[in-house]
Amino acid sequence: MEGASHKWKRQPGKRPDQIIQAALKVFGNKGFQSATMDEIAEEAGITKGTIYLYFPSKEELFVSMLRAQFQQALDLLPKIAFDPAEDPETATKRVGKEFLDVLMTPEVTNAIPLVIAEFNHLPALKDMYHAQLLPQANLQLAGLLSLGMELGLLRKLEPVIAARCLFGMFFIFVMTQEVFRAKEITQMSTDDIVDTIVSIYFHGIVEKGSSQ
Amino acid sequence: MEGASHKWKRQPGKRPDQIIQAALKVFGNKGFQSATMDEIAEEAGITKGTIYLYFPSKEELFVSMLRAQFQQALDLLPKIAFDPAEDPETATKRVGKEFLDVLMTPEVTNAIPLVIAEFNHLPALKDMYHAQLLPQANLQLAGLLSLGMELGLLRKLEPVIAARCLFGMFFIFVMTQEVFRAKEITQMSTDDIVDTIVSIYFHGIVEKGSSQ
Amino acid sequence: MEGASHKWKRQPGKRPDQIIQAALKVFGNKGFQSATMDEIAEEAGITKGTIYLYFPSKEELFVSMLRAQFQQALDLLPKIAFDPAEDPETATKRVGKEFLDVLMTPEVTNAIPLVIAEFNHLPALKDMYHAQLLPQANLQLAGLLSLGMELGLLRKLEPVIAARCLFGMFFIFVMTQEVFRAKEITQMSTDDIVDTIVSIYFHGIVEKGSSQ
Amino acid sequence: MEGASHKWKRQPGKRPDQIIQAALKVFGNKGFQSATMDEIAEEAGITKGTIYLYFPSKEELFVSMLRAQFQQALDLLPKIAFDPAEDPETATKRVGKEFLDVLMTPEVTNAIPLVIAEFNHLPALKDMYHAQLLPQANLQLAGLLSLGMELGLLRKLEPVIAARCLFGMFFIFVMTQEVFRAKEITQMSTDDIVDTIVSIYFHGIVEKGSSQ
DNA sequence: AATGAATGAGTCTTCATTCAT
DNA sequence: AATGAATGAAGACTCATTCAT
Helix, strand or coil: CCCCCCCCCCCCHHHHHHHHHHHHHHHHHHHCCCHHHHHHHHHHCHHHHHHHHCCCHHHHHHHHHHHHHHHHHHHHHHHHHCCCCCCCHHHHEEEEEEEEHCCCCCHHHHHHHHHHHHHHCHHHHHHHHHHHHHHHHHHHHHHHHHHHHHHCCEEECHHHHHHHHHHHHHHHHHHHHHHHHHHHHHCHHHHHHHHHHHHHHHHEEEEEECCC | CCCCCCCCCCCCCHHHHHHHHHHHHHHHHHHCCCCHHHHHHHHHHHCCCHHHHHHHCHHHHHHHHHHHHHHHHHHHHCCHHHHHHCCCHHHHHHHHHHHHHHCCHHHHHHHHHHHHCCCCCCCHHHHHHHHHHHHHHHHHHHHHHHHHHHHHEEECHHHHHHHHHHHHHHHHHHHHHHHHHHHHHHCCCHHHHHHHHHHHHHHHHECCCCCC | CCCCCCCCCCCCCHHHHHHHHHHHHHHHHHCCCCCCCCHHHHHCCHHHHHHHHHHCCCHHHHHHHHHHHHHHHHHHHHHCCCCCCCCCCHHHHHHHHHHHHCCCCHHHHHHHHHHHHCCCHHHHHHHHHHHHHHHHHHHHHHHHHHHHHCCEEEECCCHHHHHHHHHHHHHHHHHHHHHHHHHHHCCCCCHHHHHHHHHHHHHHHHHCCCCC | CCCCCCCCCCCCHHHHHHHHHHHHHHHHHHHCCCCCHHHHHHHHHHHHHHHHHHCCCHHHHHHHHHHHHHHHHHHHHHHHHCCCCHHHHHHHHHHHHHHHHHHHHHHHHHHHHHHHHHHHCHHHHHHHHHHHHHHHHHHHHHHHHHHHHHHCCCCCHHHHHHHHHHHHHHHHHHHHHHCCCHCCCCCEEEEEEEHHHHHHHHHCCCCCCCCC
């Protein structure tokens, strides 16, 4: 089984990418069920049959597209690095801004409802979340917080929960402003959002008596 | 069952509710597009044609069902009241627990992906959010925070953003633990969640020098 | 069999007429298939179920309605009588005008497409035509023409064909002007129509050398 | 059948005609509403979905079919030409016979009830009649008659009405003999029909004193 | 590699008819 | 006599997938 049982066929050349880009656009606009293979093919400038040369089914195309999106987003994370010389709150704000700018990209905000809508119907999505996103994002930050607590810099809190709280504050703005289009009503800059989030979070978790 | 040899009984008063309950269940499991009117009818113990006596289309049934869910959730909010005698942090934790328990109800967690999935396709959903939820929940809390800031009890922050941060911390746990089934991996009690959220948030927003 | 095997149930009181009037209107506007029992019921100011108390099926209602229309039209014919004192051409013009005015009534022009559309699907219609209209109208006039020919007043022609020719000239104006709405384009008075028809027909059939 | 194990053959060029032929047959037998796309597909030896590759809806298929029939009938008209050497009445009889033979073709007699039945529901039909048939057939002949009247060969009559009278005499035999199946009762040859029609009409319109 | 004609299963919706009240 | 809730069969149209070319 090892390394041999990819569900999707080989994907030579540029075609697959071309198709995946079209799929992202069409799935993003219509949703998984309402999007048709014809629309995707037309968007990609090819014909329906051709898609099946590269993806065995609509569902596989959908998952492949999300996997690609997901990977692309994860690839950005390593670039987001802390500079040890910076003051932690300032550094977090800088990093947070970069992070939020990525999350608020149309590619991401279009993909979010798709993931949420199909999460319970497509096992591959659950796998991606449970195997990658949860450990890599949530648990990694939780470890960092644990360290700070042991050093007496941070207040004693449940680290996994505390880590997820931070993500929640970012996520809610992606959802409300972008996905739910609240930005048409409650305008706010990403700078203001991140400044407020980080300010609340830092004041919320640091140990008052600490040098902070 | 009891002694009835008839194919159906007249239940004009109850039918709509009965159908909406079935719709919630089936839409919740399958999503809007994948759910079929036949399944919903079967779940309701009636036949497809009967649904059309009460709802003019699948889409209208869907929206009606969400509206009912939504109303039911909003009806719970007034019951959540602050006791002036309580210390604010304790009171917030108590109220937060009640709130989170409602949010984590299967009825709500089933409806969330539906709303998110169809938000951009069904104008009625956008209206509900923009006209009711956003003002009633977010802006109301923002007003309360504004007041606290003017009184010098709270740090000067953007109140709309700060208010939404709190909601974001609650919401992320609904999404991850329930919708994304992370509770199968990272178990945590609602008590711990709320305690941590409220602790971070309170420390994050109160003015240190205040009597608080 | 005699007088006992009506396919339609008893029709007490005014209800049946009320329903038939509604049926004429709705069938006339929508056609047999597109008309719904609900529409007819609404038009009659009653509910669907009630129709079935008087007519066993949609088809029977349709046929009953046409039968009623048909009878009503036939009832008018005896009133159209020749005055022996009149000159034949003048008399024919007068009678023809009365006849055409009846044919161009909305009740008749609405019913015509219905009859033609369903003629081959509803045996009852064929029966009505073959058993009543054809003998009573066409053959009766043919007999009159035969007599004229024997008396040397009319040219020797095939009487059944010649009789039907006259009817054809009237019928074509009902079809084109009313059913096909040509009157919106080629306006013409019924007086002009009848004068021309009768003028052509009389000149066409009379024996030139006759005292005529 | 011959040696083919394939479910279908590509016949892109022929498909539309093939479908239209099937549609004519099925619509002709059942009427527009009662005919089903499945029946038409089966008659054409293909499946339902294939019809939709060539026609966007049942209604469009219906109109396309009638248009094709209509065109085919119109295409025959130019072939019907007068020979100047012939005596007018004889020539008219010859042409009339050809014309009536076309009208009494099953293709035409099947289409007539369809046109009449749906005339008021399908705007395309009204357009065809008002834009083509009425001017090309009725008004053209009316012009010819006008000329004859000016030359003193024909009696002074309303030319549009007089022209339509001739058509009416032909049409009534198509309707009664073929559509209404009266030929089962009143048999008559097309020769006798045309001879009688033309005889009446000619005697009816020529100026007695003319050289005719 | 690419096409696009063809399929056929699937779904919403309609509506004549039935029947408990 | 009248209602109207309920049924269930039927039909137009869609679309993922297949496959001959």
